[in-house]
Amino acid sequence: MPIDTSDQFLKFYKQKGLYLVELSENHFKNREYKKTLELLKQAHVMFQKGSYTEEAEKTKQRFAEIKEKFFKKSS
Secondary structure, eight states, X not given: OOOOOHHHHHHHHHHHHHHHHHHHHHHHHTTOHHHHHHHHHHHHHHHHHTTOHHXXXXXXXXXXXXXXXXXXXXX
């Protein structure tokens, strides 16, 4: 009989997402904005895989805020 590990995977996705968000904040404080965005994007994917929609949305908003503020296209 197979062992159901789905709960463990969901917990892993959330923990990994939270870790990536925390790591992204360290890079943000060091003004490494491109790396911050990369980590937030990875965190968003983890939250989506785990079906943590609230965390995914918060991460997406943070990504958009940083991108807007520090990567504006000049006209």
